[in-house]
Amino acid sequence: MSTGGRPQAPRGLPDWMDSAEEMHPSDIADLVAAIESEEQQLEVLRTLPTELASDTLAEMEEYEDRAELLSSLDAKRGTALLQDLPDDDAADLLGEMEPDDRDRMLAALPTEEAVEIRDLLRYGEETAGGLMTTALVSVTAESCAADAIAEIRRQGREVEDFYTVFVVDERSRLEGTVPISDLILADPGAPVAALVQPAAAVVHPDTDQEEVGRVMGRYNLVSVPVVGAGGVLLGRITFDDVIDVIEAETTEDILKLAGVSEEEELKAGWLESVRSRLPWLTLNLVTAALAAAVILSQEELISAAPFLAFLMPVIAALGGNTGTQALAVTIRRIAIGDRVRPGHFHAVRKEVAVGLLNGFVLGALFALGAFLWEGEMMLGVVVLLAMWSNIIVAGFAGAMIPTVLNRLGVDPAVASSVFVHTLTDLVGFVMVLTLARALLL
Amino acid sequence: MSTGGRPQAPRGLPDWMDSAEEMHPSDIADLVAAIESEEQQLEVLRTLPTELASDTLAEMEEYEDRAELLSSLDAKRGTALLQDLPDDDAADLLGEMEPDDRDRMLAALPTEEAVEIRDLLRYGEETAGGLMTTALVSVTAESCAADAIAEIRRQGREVEDFYTVFVVDERSRLEGTVPISDLILADPGAPVAALVQPAAAVVHPDTDQEEVGRVMGRYNLVSVPVVGAGGVLLGRITFDDVIDVIEAETTEDILKLAGVSEEEELKAGWLESVRSRLPWLTLNLVTAALAAAVILSQEELISAAPFLAFLMPVIAALGGNTGTQALAVTIRRIAIGDRVRPGHFHAVRKEVAVGLLNGFVLGALFALGAFLWEGEMMLGVVVLLAMWSNIIVAGFAGAMIPTVLNRLGVDPAVASSVFVHTLTDLVGFVMVLTLARALLL
Numbered sequence: 098m099s100t101g102g103r104p105q106a107p108r109g110l111p112d113w114m115d116s117a118e119e120m121h122p123s124d125i126a127d128l129v130a131a132i133e134s135e136e137q138q139l140e141v142l143r144t145l146p147t148e149l150a151s152d153t154l155a156e157m158e159e160y161e162d163r164a165e166l167l168s169s170l171d172a173k174r175g176t177a178l179l180q181d182l183p184d185d186d187a188a189d190l191l192g193e194m195e196p197d198d199r200d201r202m203l204a205a206l207p208t209e210e211a212v213e214i215r216d217l218l219r220y221g222e223e224t225a226g227g228l229m230t231t232a233l234v235s236v237t238a239e240s241c242a243a244d245a246i247a248e249i250r251r252q253g254r255e256v257e258d259f260y261t262v263f264v265v266d267e268r269s270r271l272e273g274t275v276p277i278s279d280l281i282l283a284d285p286g287a288p289v290a291a292l293v294q295p296a297a298a299v300v301h302p303d304t305d306q307e308e309v310g311r312v313m314g315r316y317n318l319v320s321v322p323v324v325g326a327g328g329v330l331l332g333r334i335t336f337d338d339v340i341d342v343i344e345a346e347t348t349e350d351i352l353k354l355a356g357v358s359e360e361e362e363l364k365a366g367w368l369e370s371v372r373s374r375l376p377w378l379t380l381n382l383v384t385a386a387l388a389a390a391v392i393l394s395q396e397e398l399i400s401a402a403p404f405l406a407f408l409m410p411v412i413a414a415l416g417g418n419t420g421t422q423a424l425a426v427t428i429r430r431i432a433i434g435d436r437v438r439p440g441h442f443h444a445v446r447k448e449v450a451v452g453l454l455n456g457f458v459l460g461a462l463f464a465l466g467a468f469l470w471e472g473e474m475m476l477g478v479v480v481l482l483a484m485w486s487n488i489i490v491a492g493f494a495g496a497m498i499p500t501v502l503n504r505l506g507v508d509p510a511v512a513s514s515v516f517v518h519t520l521t522d523l524v525g526f527v528m529v530l531t532l533a534r535a536l537l538l
Numbered sequence: 539m540s541t542g543g544r545p546q547a548p549r550g551l552p553d554w555m556d557s558a559e560e561m562h563p564s565d566i567a568d569l570v571a572a573i574e575s576e577e578q579q580l581e582v583l584r585t586l587p588t589e590l591a592s593d594t595l596a597e598m599e600e601y602e603d604r605a606e607l608l609s610s611l612d613a614k615r616g617t618a619l620l621q622d623l624p625d626d627d628a629a630d631l632l633g634e635m636e637p638d639d640r641d642r643m644l645a646a647l648p649t650e651e652a653v654e655i656r657d658l659l660r661y662g663e664e665t666a667g668g669l670m671t672t673a674l675v676s677v678t679a680e681s682c683a684a685d686a687i688a689e690i691r692r693q694g695r696e697v698e699d700f701y702t703v704f705v706v707d708e709r710s711r712l713e714g715t716v717p718i719s720d721l722i723l724a725d726p727g728a729p730v731a732a733l734v735q736p737a738a739a740v741v742h743p744d745t746d747q748e749e750v751g752r753v754m755g756r757y758n759l760v761s762v763p764v765v766g767a768g769g770v771l772l773g774r775i776t777f778d779d780v781i782d783v784i785e786a787e788t789t790e791d792i793l794k795l796a797g798v799s800e801e802e803e804l805k806a807g808w809l810e811s812v813r814s815r816l817p818w819l820t821l822n823l824v825t826a827a828l829a830a831a832v833i834l835s836q837e838e839l840i841s842a843a844p845f846l847a848f849l850m851p852v853i854a855a856l857g858g859n860t861g862t863q864a865l866a867v868t869i870r871r872i873a874i875g876d877r878v879r880p881g882h883f884h885a886v887r888k889e890v891a892v893g894l895l896n897g898f899v900l901g902a903l904f905a906l907g908a909f910l911w912e913g914e915m916m917l918g919v920v921v922l923l924a925m926w927s928n929i930i931v932a933g934f935a936g937a938m939i940p941t942v943l944n945r946l947g948v949d950p951a952v953a954s955s956v957f958v959h960t961l962t963d964l965v966g967f968v969m970v971l972t973l974a975r976a977l978l979l
Contacts, residue, residue, distance in 0.1 A: 121738050123756050246722060253723045260701045260719070260760065277718050278701070281687060282694045297562050314785065315564050317778035319701060319760060336777040337758035343781065344755065347788045348870050354792065355866030356859060363871050367891040374863050375896050378856060382900055385855045386907065389848050393911075396844040403840035406847035407833040410963065413851060414826040415819060417858075418797060422815050425796030429789050430804050450808040455816050459823055466827065470834075522851065 109140055117145060122152035129153060130160040138166055143174060151181035154190065158341070161364065164193035168202065176205040183257055184210070185230040185338070188217035225309050226302030228342070229323045229332035232256045235263040236289055238272055243285035245275075260319040263330055264293045271296060271322050271330040299324045302331060309334055310342045350432055353510035354425065356381070384515055388522035395530045402533060404471060408480060409529050415459055416487035416521030423448040423495025424513055431503050432510075445496040452492030460484035475536045483528035491521045550581055558586060563593035570594060571601040579607055584615060592622035595631065599782070602805065605634035609643065617646040624698055625651070626671040626779070629658035666750050667743030669783070670764045670773035673697045676704040677730055679713055684726035686716075701760040704771055705734045712737060712763050712771040740765045743772060750775055751783045791873055794951035795866065797822070825956055829963035836971045843974060845912060849921060850970050856900055857928035857962030864889040864936025865954055872944050873951075886937040893933030901925035916977045924969035932962045 113120075113128055125145070132138045142150050157163040167175055167190060179187050179202060191199045191214060203211045213231055220226025234252045236245040249262060262280060264272045273293035283292055297316040300309050300323055313321050313336060320335045348363060361373035392399065392409065399405055427444055460481040468477035494517045499509030554561070554569055566586070573579045583591050598604040608616055608631060620628050620643060632640045632655060644652045654672055661667025675693045677686040690703060703721060705713045714734035724733055738757040741750050741764055754762050754777060761776045789804060802814035833840065833850065840846055868885055901922040909918035935958045940950030 119736075121757055123758075250723055253719060256719075258717050258719050258760075276699050277722065278694060278697075278699055281718065281722070282691055295560075314778075314781040316562055317564075317781075319699075319777065336760060336781070337755075340755040340758075340777070340781065340784065343784050343788075344874060347784075347791075348874065350788075351792055351795065351870050352866050354795075355862045357863050357866060361867075363867060363874070367888045367895075370867075370888070370892045371895045374860075374892065375899060377863075378859055378896055378900055379903065381859045382852070382856055382904060385852045386904070389852050392848040392851075393845070396847075399844035399847045400841045403837040403844075403847075404834070406837075406840045406844075406850070407830050409847070410833075410851040410854060410967075411823070411826045411830050414854075414959070414963070415823055418819055418822045419815075421796045422798050422818075425793050425798055426802075426804060426811075429792050433785060433789065433804070447808045447811070451811045451815065454808075454812050455819055458816060459819055462820070463823060463827070518855070522855070526851075 109137060110144060111137070111141070114141065114144065118149065122149060123156045125149070125153045126156035126160070130157055135162075135166070135169070139169055142166060142170060142178070147177050147181055151178040154178060155182055155186040158189070159364070161193075161362075164190055164198075168194055168198040172201075172205055175202060180206065180210065183230050183232060184213050184217060185228065185332075188214050188227075189222075192218055192222060220302050223306045224302060225300040225304040225306065225323050225334060226331075228306055228309065228334045228338045229302070230335075231332040233263055233330075233333045234259050235265045235269070235330065236275075237266065238264050238288070238290040238293055240289050241285065242280055242283040242287045242289065242292065245280055245289050246285075249277075249280075258335075259333075260335075261333070263322055263333070264289060265330050268327075269330055270328040271299065271324050274322070296322055299328075300334070301325070306342045307346050310339045310346065313339045314343070350428075350510055353508070354428065354514065356514065380515060381518075384519040385522060388519050389526060391523065391526050391530060395534075398530060398534060398538075402537060404467075404476070405529055405533055408467070408483070409526050411463070412480070412484050412487055412529060413522045413525035415463075415484060416491040416525050417518050418491075419452060419455065419488045420491035420495040420517040420521050421514070423451075423492045424499060424517055427496045427499045428509050428513065431499060442500070445493060445500065448492035448496035449489060452489040455492075456485040456488030457481075459488060473537075479529065479532040479536055483525065483532055486528055487521055487525045490524045491517065494520050550578060551585060552578070552582070555582065555585065559590065563590060564597045566590070566594045567597035567601070571598055576603075576607070576610070580610055583607060583611060583619070588618050588622055592619040595619060596623055596627040599630070600805070602634075602803075605631055605639075609635055609639040613642075613646055616643060621647065621651065624671050624673060625654050625658060626669065626773075629655050629668075630663075633659055633663060661743050664747045665743060666741040666745040666747065666764050666775060667772075669747055669750060669775045669779045670743070671776075672773040674704055674771075674774045675700050676706045676710070676771065677716075678707065679705050679729070679731040679734055681730050682726065683721055683724040683728045683730065683733065686721055686730050687726075690718075690721075699776075700774075701776075702774070704763055704774070705730060706771050709768075710771055711769040712740065712765050715763070737763055740769075741775070742766070747783045748787050751780045751787065754780045755784070791869075791951055794949070795869065795955065797955065821956060822959075825960040826963060829960050829967065832964065832967050832971060836975075839971060839975060839979070843978060845908075845917070846970055846974055849908070849924070850967050852904070853921070853925050853928055853970060854963045854966035856904075856925060857932040857966050858959050859932075860893060860896065860929045861932035861936040861958040861962050862955070864892075864933045865940060865958055868937045868940045869950050869954065872940060883941070886934060886941065889933035889937035890930060893930040896933075897926040897929030898922075900929060914978075920970065920973040920977055923973055924966065927969055928962055928966045931965045932958065935961050 117125055129138055129141055145153065154163055154167060167178065191202060232255060234249050234256055236248050240248065260277060262275045262277060264275060266272055273295050275289060275292045279292050297318060298312045298321055300312060300321055302323055302325060320333045322330055323332045323334060325331045352361065356377040358373040361370055430444060463484055464477040464481035467480045468474065498516045499513040502509040502512060558566055570579055570582055586594065595604055595608060608619065632643060673696060675690050675697055677689050681689065701718055703716045703718060705716060707713055714736050716730060716733045720733050738759060739753045739762055741753060741762055743764055743766060761774045763771055764773045764775060766772045793802065797818040799814040802811055871885060904925055905918040905922035908921045909915065939957045940954040943950040943953060
């Protein structure tokens with residue numbers, strides 16, 4: 098890409114800086130994050146045009162050290178970058194800083210902006226308040242389309258890409274919204290009152306971000322108004338923030354399903370990971386040992402028929418796999434708010450039916466194998482019945498347990514798999530041992 | 539909610555129909571989907587105002603039978619609803635129909651619309667072409683802001699909420715985009731050429747929907763242009779389609795991780811579920827049996843020390859859990875395209891470190907328990923070493939296997955867990971048996 102008349106990047110800067118001004122901030126963000134030397138990272142942030150530099154910082158969300166970078170810049174440059182950011186991004190960045198750095202930077206900002214950002218910092222990171230920007234364009238229902246557009250032209254200069262115009266009353270209480278496209282298409286004389294639509298949804302500053310994502314996805318909203326006490330319009334959240342939220346929540350769900358606590362960042366250091374995973378593993382150790390304890394009570398049976406030591410883990414494992422399948426389907430149904438068929442017990446019935454058939458097929462296969470190996474008919478029966486029953490139980494538990502937990506208001510993703518796998522271990526061991534005692538001895 | 543002057547809903551209609559006109563199509567969609575009797579569902583679709591009825595159909599994506607509903611309406615109403623839909627929604631609906639129903643409905647449409655929709659039907663359901671709408675607003679770079687707005691007012695009537703104006707040359711090749719907000723803010727005389735921005739990203743009709751989602755999320759695009767050969771602008775995809783895509787892809791990832799094939803719909807019938815899960819379970823049966831086969835070779839050892847039959851499943855299970863944790867974190871990193879630290883082997887080193895510590899703690903706990911139970915020192919050593927090594931292997935495999943599969947171009951979500959769990963079973967059993975033989979006998 099030609100670098101036009103611009104000077105070559107000074108020494109010490111990466112070559113891509115030559116074409117940085119034609120690049121998207123998201124791409125620059127990756128390149129900066131990948132630079133090893135902090136000194137060079139800072140040099141890039143000093144050299145980039147102010148707006149591009151601040152957009153780059155905003156796009157570096159995933160990079161833990163970006164706040165440190167900002168506070169390591171000289172005060173003047175740092176303040177300039179911060180001032181150039183939308184207030185929500187600025188608040189996010191400051192939120193990641195050491196308290197004293199944060200106060201220093203806030204002090205350097207014009208009072209008005211500092212106040213705005215302090216307000217945003219009050220809200221929890223994972224709430225609507227933490228996501229919203231206070232920069233928006235609003236008009237009153239009394240004005241006509243042409244006036245509204247004139248008003249937007251006044252307000253709009255401050256506001257980065259807006260898609261929806263908010264209609265408020267004289268006490269800035271939200272009355273509804275008008276898509277910009279409608280405003281443009283409308284006859285200039287048409288009163289805004291005739292164009293305004295009731296907001297398909299509003300959220301409150303303390304609404305959880307997951308709920309914000311669900312609402313915006315459900316109603317296909319490009320931006321959602323955030324209203325406070327008395328319906329006063331406080332800010333807006335736009336679709337792009339929500340896409341990030343959905344990604345984050347997804348990661349959280351997948352990790353929780355695997356027994357990794359939601360606090361663990363994908364980029365967590367190893368000690369943080371140990372801290373977040375050890376409790377779960379310890380719980381699993383206890384439950385697994387308790388389930389296997391039934392084997393301890395049958396040592397003489399095992400000595401007599403050591404083949405059972407081979408059967409039990411396999412039958413327990415297949416129960417576990419079946420349970421995981423039912424669990425994943427059910428938990429996902431719950432997560433997306435299973436809109437079409439609310440009756441989750443329908444899901445339980447289905448999983449049991451699936452288990453009946455899968456369990457019989459797998460049980461028969463394994464029974465055949467066991468029979469051929471040991472040449473004992475009754476052993477085949479033991480294997481068939483043990484595997485079959487365990488897989489039915491697995492399907493039932495995998496669908497029922499998360500459903501019940503969810504109704505109890507407990508997050509089903511976390512606890513379900515311990516319950517399910519303890520149960521399938523236990524049933525697998527008990528069935529093998531009891532059937533063996535009954536049919537083999 | 540007052541029903542104003544409108545007549546009460548006729549008998550046979552659900553009560554909520556009284557206030558349907560104040561409701562959002564997404565909400566109506568749920569209510570319609572929840573109605574048991576198809577006759578009543580049809581009655582609702584006949585009674586709702588045309589636009590609301592077609593929006594409702596569009597919002598019923600999750601409901602398999604919506605296409606059947608549409609084709610069960612009398613031809614005139616059916617065509618009216620279809621005509622009222624954006625072409626992408628219409629194409630989706632027709633795509634779900636029986637071929638002959640589809641042809642019948644297409645035949646009833648005005649030729650031009652029929653052709654548009656046929657074109658869209660050519661593209662794969664999970665591609666950009668399958669997501670895009672051809673309805674968009676475009677201007678040429680030569681016009682000035684005021685002319686552009688006038689042009690938009692002409693074109694816009696046909697187009698549902700648009701946020702971006704596409705700039706094309708005389709042969710409708712894409713030159714760039716202008717956010718509507720910029721167009722409004724611009725001085726009316728300003729040439730569009732001065733406002734146009736190069737498109738941050740473009741996709742092609744055959745681009746996979748997952749990639750479309752990634753691009754729009756990455757660059758915060760409210761809509762992305764779809765261009766064909768020679769850069770000709772074919773259509774646009776808006777953020778709301780992408781939010782649905784991200785949800786669908788998430789479901790796919792979670793289910794695959796649990797061994798449920800991506801073909802299985804959350805609302806699949808039980809037989810479909812059997813078909814999609816049995817192969818995976820059978821594979822697991824084979825691998826689990828193969829891993830456990832080492833136990834068969836040690837029957838006399840088991841008879842001598844039946845306590846081992848208790849140890850092995852527990853140690854194998856903890857390895858499995860550890861492997862699942864490492865797997866989930868690694869696969870998720872790969873899925874979101876681990877932007878900050880590209881070196882996945884960093885992840886492998888980390889998981890091994892985590893395993894070293896977690897494995898020691900868990901091994902020591904379990905060893906202590908075993909020692910207290912059996913009162914044999916050496917047994918504690920066996921347990922500690924077996925558990926410890928298995929958990930280290932689990933961390934290593936859980937991070938390494940998906941990374942390697944991914945580099946080989948294989949979807950890591952599917953195969954990884956079989957490999958990991960077979961390995962952790964095998965290592966668990968082998969370590970217990972070998973150490974027991976060496977240290978206990």
